[in-house]
Amino acid sequence: MAKKEKSNLRVASDEMSSSEIHSIILRGVLYTLKSIFTSYYVSENIEALMSYINEKKIIDPKEYKRLLAEAKDFYPVILCALFIAPIKNTTKNYKLKSLAKDKKDELFKELHKIFMDFFTDWLCNVELDPLLYYRIGLSYNKRFNIGLYIKKQNSYYLTEIENQILNGQILDILCIYMIEEVAIQLGIAGLDYIDYYKNVNCSINNDSLQDSIII
Numbered sequence: 001m002a003k004k005e006k007s008n009l010r011v012a013s014d015e016m017s018s019s020e021i022h023s024i025i026l027r028g029v030l031y032t033l034k035s036i037f038t039s040y041y042v043s044e045n046i047e048a049l050m051s052y053i054n055e056k057k058i059i060d061p062k063e064y065k066r067l068l069a070e071a072k073d074f075y076p077v078i079l080c081a082l083f084i085a086p087i088k089n090t091t092k093n094y095k096l097k098s099l100a101k102d103k104k105d106e107l108f109k110e111l112h113k114i115f116m117d118f119f120t121d122w123l124c125n126v127e128l129d130p131l132l133y134y135r136i137g138l139s140y141n142k143r144f145n146i147g148l149y150i151k152k153q154n155s156y157y158l159t160e161i162e163n164q165i166l167n168g169q170i171l172d173i174l175c176i177y178m179i180e181e182v183a184i185q186l187g188i189a190g191l192d193y194i195d196y197y198k199n200v201n202c203s204i205n206n207d208s209l210q211d212s213i214i215i
C-alpha cells in the first residue's frame with residue numbers, strides 16, 4: 001500500500017502544460033473583448049467561419065472543446081487558437097520562458113498580420129465607445145476618426161474609401177490592444193514572449209492624428 005501511495009506522488013514543478021498556457025492566452029482574448037467593446041456578437045456566416053477554421057486546422061478538436069467550456073463562446077476560442085501556432089513555434093513548443101527582443105518583435109509582427117488578415121474577413125459585429133477607442137488609439141499614436149464612426153452609427157452613408165479607412169483604423173487598434181493584453185497575461189504567468197507595441201513597428205499607416213476627432 002505504501003509503495004502504491006509513493007508511486008502516485010508528483011514532484012512540484014513550475015512548468016506549465018500547453019493547456020494551461022492556452023487558457024492564459026484565452027484569458028487575454030476575453031479581457032480584450034470585454035474591455036474594448038461595449039458588445040460583440042456573430043450574427044451571420046457562422047457556418048462559413050467554422051468551415052474556415054476547420055480547414056485551417058489551427059487547433060486540436062479536444063482542446064477546442066476544453067477552451068469552449070471555459071469561454072462559453074466560440075469566437076474568443078477561435079481568436080485564442082490563432083495565437084497558438086506562432087507562439088508555440090517561436091518558443092519551441094513552450095519550452096522557452098522568455099525570448100530575445102528581436103524574436104519578440106518578430107512574433108508581434110507575425111501576430112499582427114495574422115489578426116489583421118483574419119479580422120478583415122471575419123470581424124464579428126461590434127459596438128464600441130468611440131471616445132475610449134480614440135484614447136486607446138492615441139496611446140499607440142494611431143488614428144481613429146470619431147466623426148466617421150458616429151456618421152456610420154447614425155446610418156449616414158459612408159463612401160467605400162471612408163469605410164475602408166474606418167475599418168482599417170478599428171482593426172489596427174484592436175489587433176495591437178489584443179496582442180498586448182495576451183502579452184500581459186502571459187507575463188503575469190512568467191512567460192516573457194511579447195513586448196509592448198511601442199517597441200514594434202507594424203503600422204498600417206503613418207497619417208497624422210490632427211483630424212481624427214473632427215465630427
